[in-house]
Amino acid sequence: MLASSDYTRSKRSSQFNYSIGTGRLGLALQEEYMNHLREVQTRIGFQYIRGHGLFHDDIGIYQEVETEGRTEVFYNFTYIDRIFDSFLAIGLKPFLELGFMPEKLKSSEETVFYWKGNITPPKTPKKWAQLVEATLVHFIERYGFDEVVTWPIEVWNEPNLTNFWKDADQAAYFELYKLTAMTVKAIDARLQVGGPAICGGSDHWVDDFLTFCKKENVPVDFFSRHAYTSKPPVKTADYYYQALEPPKDMLDQFTSVRKQIDAQGFKHLPFYITEFNTSYSPINPVHDTLVNASYLASILVNASDSVDGFSYWTFSDVFEEAGIPKSLFHGGFGMLALHGIKKPTYHLYEFFSQLGDSELYRDDSLYLTERIDGTLVALAWNYSDEKGDVDERLIEFALANQSKAVFVQKERLTESDGNPWRTWQQLGRPRFPSQDQIERIKKTMMPKVETMQLAPGSVSVTHKLAKNEVCLITCLPVDDETSSYRDLDDSKITSY
Amino acid sequence: MLASSDYTRSKRSSQFNYSIGTGRLGLALQEEYMNHLREVQTRIGFQYIRGHGLFHDDIGIYQEVETEGRTEVFYNFTYIDRIFDSFLAIGLKPFLELGFMPEKLKSSEETVFYWKGNITPPKTPKKWAQLVEATLVHFIERYGFDEVVTWPIEVWNEPNLTNFWKDADQAAYFELYKLTAMTVKAIDARLQVGGPAICGGSDHWVDDFLTFCKKENVPVDFFSRHAYTSKPPVKTADYYYQALEPPKDMLDQFTSVRKQIDAQGFKHLPFYITEFNTSYSPINPVHDTLVNASYLASILVNASDSVDGFSYWTFSDVFEEAGIPKSLFHGGFGMLALHGIKKPTYHLYEFFSQLGDSELYRDDSLYLTERIDGTLVALAWNYSDEKGDVDERLIEFALANQSKAVFVQKERLTESDGNPWRTWQQLGRPRFPSQDQIERIKKTMMPKVETMQLAPGSVSVTHKLAKNEVCLITCLPVDDETSSYRDLDDSKITSY
Amino acid sequence: MLASSDYTRSKRSSQFNYSIGTGRLGLALQEEYMNHLREVQTRIGFQYIRGHGLFHDDIGIYQEVETEGRTEVFYNFTYIDRIFDSFLAIGLKPFLELGFMPEKLKSSEETVFYWKGNITPPKTPKKWAQLVEATLVHFIERYGFDEVVTWPIEVWNEPNLTNFWKDADQAAYFELYKLTAMTVKAIDARLQVGGPAICGGSDHWVDDFLTFCKKENVPVDFFSRHAYTSKPPVKTADYYYQALEPPKDMLDQFTSVRKQIDAQGFKHLPFYITEFNTSYSPINPVHDTLVNASYLASILVNASDSVDGFSYWTFSDVFEEAGIPKSLFHGGFGMLALHGIKKPTYHLYEFFSQLGDSELYRDDSLYLTERIDGTLVALAWNYSDEKGDVDERLIEFALANQSKAVFVQKERLTESDGNPWRTWQQLGRPRFPSQDQIERIKKTMMPKVETMQLAPGSVSVTHKLAKNEVCLITCLPVDDETSSYRDLDDSKITSY
Amino acid sequence: MLASSDYTRSKRSSQFNYSIGTGRLGLALQEEYMNHLREVQTRIGFQYIRGHGLFHDDIGIYQEVETEGRTEVFYNFTYIDRIFDSFLAIGLKPFLELGFMPEKLKSSEETVFYWKGNITPPKTPKKWAQLVEATLVHFIERYGFDEVVTWPIEVWNEPNLTNFWKDADQAAYFELYKLTAMTVKAIDARLQVGGPAICGGSDHWVDDFLTFCKKENVPVDFFSRHAYTSKPPVKTADYYYQALEPPKDMLDQFTSVRKQIDAQGFKHLPFYITEFNTSYSPINPVHDTLVNASYLASILVNASDSVDGFSYWTFSDVFEEAGIPKSLFHGGFGMLALHGIKKPTYHLYEFFSQLGDSELYRDDSLYLTERIDGTLVALAWNYSDEKGDVDERLIEFALANQSKAVFVQKERLTESDGNPWRTWQQLGRPRFPSQDQIERIKKTMMPKVETMQLAPGSVSVTHKLAKNEVCLITCLPVDDETSSYRDLDDSKITSY
DSSP: OBOGGGOOOEEOOOGGGSEEEESOGGGGGBHHHHHHHHHHHHHTOOSEEEESOTTSTTTOOEEEEEETTEEEEEEOOHHHHHHHHHHHHTTOEEOEEEOOBOGGGBSSOOEETTTTEEOSOBSSHHHHHHHHHHHHHHHHHHHOHHHHTTSOEEESSOTTSTTTSGGGOHHHHHHHHHHHHHHHHHHOTTSOEEEEEEOTTOTHHHHHHHHHHHHHTOOOSEEEEEEEOBOSOEEOSSOEEOOBOOHHHHHHHHHHHHHHHHHTTOTTSOEEEEEEESOSOTTOGGGGSHHHHHHHHHHHHHGGGTOSEEEESOSBSOOOTTSSOSSSSSSOOOSEEGGGEEOHHHHHHHHHHHOOSEEEEEOSSEEEEEOTTSOEEEEEEOOOOOSSOOOOEEEEEEEEEESSOEEEEEEEEBTTBSOHHHHHHHTTOOSSOOHHHHHHHHTTOSOEEEEEEEOSEEEEEEEEEOTTOEEEEEEEEOOOOGGGSTTOOGGGSTTO | OBOGGGOOOEEOOOGGGSEEEESOGGGGGBHHHHHHHHHHHHHTOOSEEEESOTTSTTTOOEEEEEETTEEEEEEOOHHHHHHHHHHHHTTOEEOEEEOOBOGGGBSSOOEETTTTEEOSOBSSHHHHHHHHHHHHHHHHHHHOHHHHTTSOEEEOSOTTSTTTSGGGOHHHHHHHHHHHHHHHHHHOTTSOEEEEEEOTTOTHHHHHHHHHHHHHTOOOSEEEEEEEOBOSOEEOSSOEEOOBOOHHHHHHHHHHHHHHHHHTTOTTSOEEEEEEESOSOTTOGGGGSHHHHHHHHHHHHHOTTTOSEEEESOSBSOOOTTSSOSSSSSSOOOSEEGGGEEOHHHHHHHHHHHOOSEEEEEOSSEEEEEOTTSOEEEEEEOOOOOSSOOOOEEEEEEEEEESSOEEEEEEEEBTTBSOHHHHHHHTTOOSSOOHHHHHHHHTTOSOEEEEEEEOSEEEEEEEEEOTTOEEEEEEEEOOOOGGGSTTOOGGGSTTO | OBOGGGOOOEEOOOGGGSEEEESOGGGGGBHHHHHHHHHHHHHTOOSEEEESOTTSTTTOOEEEEEETTEEEEEEOOHHHHHHHHHHHHTTOEEOEEEOOBOGGGBSSOOEETTTTEEOSOBSSHHHHHHHHHHHHHHHHHHHOHHHHTTSOEEEOSOTTSTTTSGGGOHHHHHHHHHHHHHHHHHHOTTSOEEEEEEOTTOTHHHHHHHHHHHHHTOOOSEEEEEEEOBOSOEEOSSOEEOOBOOHHHHHHHHHHHHHHHHHTTOTTSOEEEEEEESOSOTTOGGGGSHHHHHHHHHHHHHOTTTOSEEEESOSBSOOOTTSSOSSSSSSOOOSEEGGGEEOHHHHHHHHHHHOOSEEEEEOSSEEEEEOTTSOEEEEEEOOOOOSSOOOOEEEEEEEEEESSOEEEEEEEEBTTBSOHHHHHHHTTOOSSOOHHHHHHHHTTOSOEEEEEEEOSEEEEEEEEEOTTOEEEEEEEEOOOOGGGSTTOOGGGSTTO | OBOGGGOOOEEOOOGGGSEEEESOGGGGGBHHHHHHHHHHHHHTOOSEEEESOTTSTTTOOEEEEEETTEEEEEEOOHHHHHHHHHHHHTTOEEOEEEOOBOGGGBSSOOEETTTTEEOSOBSSHHHHHHHHHHHHHHHHHHHOHHHHTTSOEEEOSOTTSTTTSGGGOHHHHHHHHHHHHHHHHHHOTTSOEEEEEEOTTOTHHHHHHHHHHHHHTOOOSEEEEEEEOBOSOEEOSSOEEOOBOOHHHHHHHHHHHHHHHHHTTOTTSOEEEEEEESOSOTTOGGGGSHHHHHHHHHHHHHSTTTOSEEEESOSBSOOOTTSSOSSSSSSOOOSEEGGGEEOHHHHHHHHHHHOOSEEEEEOSSEEEEEOTTSOEEEEEEOOOOOSSOOOOEEEEEEEEEESSOEEEEEEEEBTTBSOHHHHHHHTTOOSSOOHHHHHHHHTTOSOEEEEEEEOSEEEEEEEEEOTTOEEEEEEEEOOOOGGGSTTOOGGGSTTO
16 A cells, blocks of 8 residues: 655646647637537636647638739738637637648648648748748737747648648758748747647658758747657547557656757757557547547656646547538547547546645556645546456555544546447447437536545545546545534434 | 336326525526536526525615605516526526525514525515515516516425424415515416415415405415425434435325315416425535435435426525535535535436337336337436445346347436545545645446447346445447448457 | 698508528528528527428438348438428428439439439439339328418429529420329328529510410419629639619519519419519628618518518528538528528518508608507618719608607617627727627627607607618507606606 | 816726625525626726625524533524625625624624624624634635735624614624624734724724724724715605715715824725715615716825725615615616616616726816727716706817827717616616516617717817716727728729
8 A cells, every 4th residue: 555655746847738639720610619618628628739730721811812913921810819809708719730731821732631631832822831830920919919929830740740741841841940930039029939849750851840940040949749649540430549668658758859959958948749549540449438538647647757748639520620520429539429428538638637836756557636724536447458358457555643533535537437339339329310319418427426425534546447447536634524413313204 | 028018008197396496696696506506507507596585685676765855666686697597598487586685674573594584474465565565577578577477486495494484473474465466466467476385384375365265365376285205304513414204205295185185176277385305404414415316316216297397406505595605515406516516315316308109107106207209218226225235226127129239328317426425435535625626526426327239139137236235227229331341351350 | 841631541461571591401400590591580489491402412312222132212201200200399480492313313413512312314314203102102101181282382492593403404394294293192182392493584484484385284383583783793712792673673584574474364363572682692791781671671562462472581691502602601591600690681581570560651761560569660772783972862651630648669770780790890890709709799780779769749750771781660659658757857866 | 178188197096896785695695686786897997795684694694503501602694605606606795794693602682684693792702703703814815815805804784873783882883882892803814804894974983993993902904984975854654765965075084084094093094985875775776777876986086196996886786774675766876777787876886997007187077098909998977966858068178199090989878768767667667677678668778879980180089068968988999901902992983
């Protein structure tokens, strides 16, 4: 058993809710998207939201219009204003990702995703710079400089991949970065610009990018990278199936990149993981399952030493990168499935939002925290990638010398609780569920809650974790008022 | 095991939601009261609402004002309009109970309840009749005759008790009834008037009242009576403790009264139970417990043959008959405790609202119904008034020759699920709980939901009921779409 | 002055709110769209909603997927279910318009609108028929046959125009209509199918279409046509400017088409105007102005003899046919501008929803109606297409022998009241207005309300209509309670 | 004309929204009350709320219960917690007024108001002190010390009147004050206690009270007084009618009391007007009229030099001091009449909330302020207590050297605009208005809004104020985007 002498109090860092990822920003015009975002924001609460497509043509900022045979540029802010108004109204700030290329500025035809984001460099770099400038100046006029200066500005997305940047041409990206960063700083030197938003597997870009910035004297205010942990996929008609690397693998990547940054002389540069998840595929069923939550518990608990902010990819299955969802559950990234159904990973985040301000202890299946009022809040999980049954994992920890009784509340995610994916399977995997089916699924989407009261004294809490269970355990000192009820005797109630 | 050959299909009667009881109508001005009522109405849905105090001075319809030394009557409908507007806006009609006596019309000082409803006959019967007339005429003007003609008008409350009617003077009540009924019918003969709203234990009033009506040619459109099942109380400083008669006792009373009514030649007179519950005391902890729900399951399932409409007393602990609630849980009648916390009896009613339109089978622990779409919905309960542990009760019933798989959903109320009273005890019975405590209690107020899929074929459902468990079991034929997913193979998901 | 002897009571027909037009259905996923629709539905209330794009790829019903080298068709109802769920939840039924052509079924490349609706016949007619069948069968499964049988099914949109149907090929349309109608009726003969949804200017199609149906024995359950009244445009970079034909011109078209239908032997065929407005251009500023409302007043009052249902094109400026709106006001069709700002035409419709059930009188600037409770409700308007000032138009009508005083309420739309377009001009025509500007504009979007009390007796109401004013005048008999206030003397109040 | 050289910029003080008065706190349990309060708080925004009845028996904090023949005190916080929870949830802090006397602590029978607040000293001072202590300690436990320390604690209400304090016994009040203040400070010396909450007409109490505090070394953290301006009433059956002293009279009282406080050596003591209005009677029709707003405009503009915070008595006609309201309009204090109808005084406050942070100029009918963004906001009013017509009052002020055009928006309250009382009269003064009548009245409750654009240059604004008109004039520099619309030509629109 873990004794209280094993605890070391330190301030808990809380990068888990730094930012939340979203499908392309144009989807934020949708009602279901906003309903999901309000739910997530109310119960969890993020600082930033980051997604692709700021300059995509469905938002349509960049327009060219013909006047008397002359082409004029027109910047249309109708939709982006509506979107950012709605984010700010619920306390979310944009984490700006500049991209992809507007149709009229593209240099060639390559696109990414079902929704065809153009991934090529600007045909006319000057027009790109003017677009960036006009857009930022508009935001400053509309929302005020004091607001916009708090929005990180990230240049492009995963330029190290040919899917996202034509030929993954590093020199071309550095050129774009330099032009963009200079344009941003010309507006106001206090605006924060960064990159290179690379995905894992090309970490020589860390050195390359920072070397470039130093050499060319290009401003950089933060370093961003993505992280997914899935092995090569088995692709079927409807799904990607992938095994996962162990959590340690992803944690090691964070440490390693942080060291690279430091070694380049950028010790004070914030390091943001602007996308992460288990699999990078929006049609991998793992996202709908319990194992997704138990895997990510390890990451979020243990990565805080090297990472300054996470952005989980993504809050909602209102998402179209692989096309319009073909079914209620379809392997989407969302914390929330369609119809606002909460997946286990949603609850993992909600559990994190309940943790205390101090950290007492952590290992690979337990995280003990304490609130200012003395409430102990523990997160326990039992990640396993084995097939079939595994042994329950016993956790046990002490509450030192309690003079009061303790109310213990366990919120449990298991295969049978807080797992709407399983209920959907039992209902025959309805692609387009009826209202009745949706309600039945929702009745099973919440964690199972178990409560008890432990007598005063040197109290310990025990819990057996099922395979991949994620459990939040809250231990609350009880101010017992029972004695204030005169002549109380429950045994006089029928059947008690 | 119950075989499908044991089923006999008949139309299910649904008197359970005929009406809902409420503390005095003046409380309907309150926001928490209305929040509770909207919740109940949204999830369960009643036709009528009935409570005391229409003529009490907190609503203040009857006023006397002095003008130049002369006393004039003034009818003030400011509050009752606000109240009835708010009821009708959520689809609830008033079941009018005429009483108690306004201060200015009382003939002596006797009152009932903390809120001091005056229980005496009118000092000036003519002024009472004018008050009744003015009030009904006002309702007709405001809401239309077509609406008001659907509101039953009940004369007084429990005149057979000295608490509620001075000296329980039967002759005086009959006089009041006659005057009132005549006044009502003089407005329009189609308005529905009835009584005598007696409680149990004085059923000679049935014959007396109907004989009186026949003899005196007094109109009567319905007969109303109350029913509580508790034995004499042990009174302590804060609570009443009472044992309960067996459910059969209450059911027999219904049958017996119905027979009395019929025997008097009133076979077509509707018979309403305008109040019922286990205990008649608003400070009996039984109302907060699971046993209250399991007891009433028997009543609501089996009383439908003799009763035309029930009015559960009451929907909410926003209630003041024994004073302002001294604690979150205090033995109040409410389906909903303060802060909108759902008690087991709330869920019992919500379960009833999910039942099908056809009845297939019933006994003393099982009620099988079927919806038009073929869904079988079973209510099972295991009432026991024994102290300590009792054996689980096994129920088992067939679903005949299913060609499809069956989705089974169990919604269980047990000591540890859907029982916020127990969580409150574990938290040390906080009288005035904090927001944090309220949220923790609410996390445990919902039934435990268990789901499974049964393979096609001759399917049977089995369930073991814990002591006093109430369980709703829904059996839904599954339209399985699994085969429409190409190359589906869950075993390719990590850990599955 | 109009005397009451001039009135002839008849039942008022109310085709004005038969249906409401909308931009393409895919926009219904958006939150601002739904907010506008809820506003319109709450205050006006339509039966149906009709728009383009049911089969457009943004909703994406028709999909082809590759499985092991074989192409399979997959129907994706994720988005259309969400859309129709949201319509039905607010009491709106779909008026189905079948079109345009899914990308994978197109026979060539021609498209219409910024959003590129493909206007070509199906490459494989059988696959079109299967798409229609699968879609309708899905709707029946989801919403029930009793619901879907009330949805008119219209085949395509404006096939008489080359913009909307390749080459405006009549034979090809008739072929599509026949195939579609036969497919619909094969599902259930009670489903209602119709067409040809032509616009004005090609009324030989009326005879051609009905002759075709008779000759080929093709089912037709209703006839649909559109109506716009604008003359050829002056096109500028941002706008279309057009003069309007007189209202009589449009009214004559309705009569004429009705006669054609009748002459073809289809006297009982309902005749729906499934689109109408002044101008057919979504960038014509007339839609933002007062004159749009005064023009349409004439149409809606006087067309009821020949038309069975109107569908105003459209309820909202959330609309993309000419691209993303470039400015708050931009000449869009919407009753509501962006940000929910109410234009004069919105109020015209809201006025219509207040009219009485009986018609008493109508001419070209006055429409007198009466409610069941005796309230007289008059709509008055003063349409003028002249530039510059015009004389006020005096209207005057009698209220016969009022025994009571009359409360008169005038709701006036003039250049300075209920005209947010003018305020926006005064604010400098901000393209992307700030919250502060939006609020200031909204403060001026409501009609000016003037009230007075007329003494009992033979009362007449007088009103001077400003140029293009639209005014609703409500005349309410007063039940005067003033005498019930004892010693009332307003002159004792300071300054009165 | 007022030239810009006449302006002197200073920081505007904003005591107008320091606090808002309310009927007894027990009414805060009501839904209509809370709806009104949310409206007021959303559109105006107050810091504190102050009302009577914290210790009244409808909230019922002080209870005595019998246990085995012994009387025990029980403090019941069920209702006050609900009330304060609901205030704090909308950003309102309690301004605690300690009173009146609980039934069980009263020393004799005297009461005030329809709701019978007992006005006598405590029978047992120690029990009073214990009640105060228990209540404050409970608030600190529930809401935290940091919160409660910001709540002023005022001892009793108007002890200088026999209506409110038995015999207006000054010595008895000082004794109560001392006991209470000592009790408060014994909990924590940082808690703020004050008094004596006197009404006008007894200002010798200022010296008496402060002298007492000094002499007896009794803590006092603020001085509170009330102010009403009405002359002796003409009382009729339903109303009080009263003439008003000129505004200067009330303003002089403030200055005079401030001087008294300073002269006693309490220069740094905050001086709060914890109640004020024109008339002190809740049945004086003046409160429903325009003159109430124009009178108070003078007070709120000009009193800021001597007063540190105002509490307008009261925000809502949900109020029972003179009984249940007998009619929609009845002379109640409320900014909002029943059904949420906005009176002119509501708008006056809403106008104040729009004023700028800097003051430029003030006189007896004009108040010029400027916002940080350069918007000039003027409040103009034309108070007159004369009967009959008075001349319009011309106001005219300069906007210095505007390089831009100016958008001017006037929000006008006149006899015919923003005056629902008049509409109600025209409707026959319905006591219990129907929904239809309420909606018609609401259509006339908003100010008339007039807008215009003034060309750039040295701009001046002119306005003619009708009798008792209150007008807010906002002057906004225009960023004109008109030239960005290509080929714009409104004259091409039909009829323009």
